[in-house]
Amino acid sequence: MKKITTPLTEAAVKDLKAGDSVLITGIIYTGRDAAHKRLTDVLKANQPLPVDLKGQIIYYVGPAPAKPGYPIGPAGPTTSERMDPYTPALLAYGMKGMIGKGNRTPNVIEALKKYTGVYFAAVGGAAALIAKRIKKCETVAYDDLGPEAVMKLTVEDFPVVVVNDCYGNDLYEEGMKKYRKV
């Protein structure tokens, strides 16, 4: 089990290999389809981002409502694929990591190599457990998007697994091959 803190340095990313189990502590940001579209539009127009994503991690999540007394509701990962069209531009800008579930397109895997980034998966459906590792949650951009707004999460020992590292390895491919019996 490796432990890392955000923001991520180039060296920290290089130290992560597909298959590593990792605990993340620090700040991570949330973002889904609508927020990604806006963030990349801002970059295209050469405007400043509403939150600086240099070295940061984006978590693809749409939490359930928080019960009174809880910082956040159940918050497991959503399917990453929908963010693929926007991801290379954010990596080029300096974002270092993403957390989601499911395969990424070859474009994203290439961009991870080119810009030294990492793609983690959190356990889909382990939303109650994941929420326990989120200590604080505040909306920091695109309030009007409601549950799809960009939120800043303070996390402690947030459990993930490295799927795509900056060397082009892919845990989904390699893991399946290793255990395949047909």
Added chain:
Amino acid sequence: MKEVKYQDIVNTVAKLCIDSNCLIGDDIINAFQNGLKVEESPTGKDILKQLIENAEISRNEMIPACQDTGVAVVFLQVGSGVKVVGGELFDAINAGVAKGYKDGYLRKSIVSDPLRRKNTGDNTPAFIHTEIVPGDSLKITVAPKGGGSENMSEIKMLTPAAGWEGIKKFVVDRVMRSKANPCPPIIVGVGIGGNFEKVAYLAKKALLRDIGTVHPDPFYQEKEKELLEEINKTGIGPQGFGGRVTALAVFIEAYPCHIASMPTAVNINCHAARHKTAVL
């Protein structure tokens, strides 16, 4: 005629929505425990442990096990001797879903139109399947279904020549192509027979069975076992990270069909397999 009150239906449905999302069944937790014994991948084992812990947190604190609290799929068995008083049956179901999703802090995930995509705000309408049965009781099952696993489902209009081999190939291939998306370990519902619209319903209905129950027909018992073994040879494993435990169970529902057809449907459910029943 037995009278069932509108408000009782509303309250029952609301409770079923909350309980199904927060109280993961013992059968699922047992299946995770059994999975731990056969899983060879260390990461896979770790995932299964996280899922057991997740189910415990969810049960103890009454918070949903998964943030995608799904579409409220409702199966009704309405006794022919039942009369609903104080309002309409379907209105009561929808009012119950709206109440349950609000009171239980469940996520509202329904848009009113597939292309214009505006959230209805209360997770209605429920998707209701109704059967009229003899007797004077009203049986209600709420089975919330998430989008990630539903999107990996498929129907194929196979013809009789495809035979069991054709069905097997289709089901295993569907699971292979789904990879990590439906959050494995999964439960696979297979509908065989009927026609185009019937077979999808069969596959969904198959998912209502508890893990550990066996098919009443020994012929299909064998088929379920065979499919489960094949699926667990794919190597997909927990969360698609590689491993032995790709599926926890395969359930088949078969039905008579046309001499020229053999429709087959695969409805994939994630480990957050939720369903609760009440009888009024």
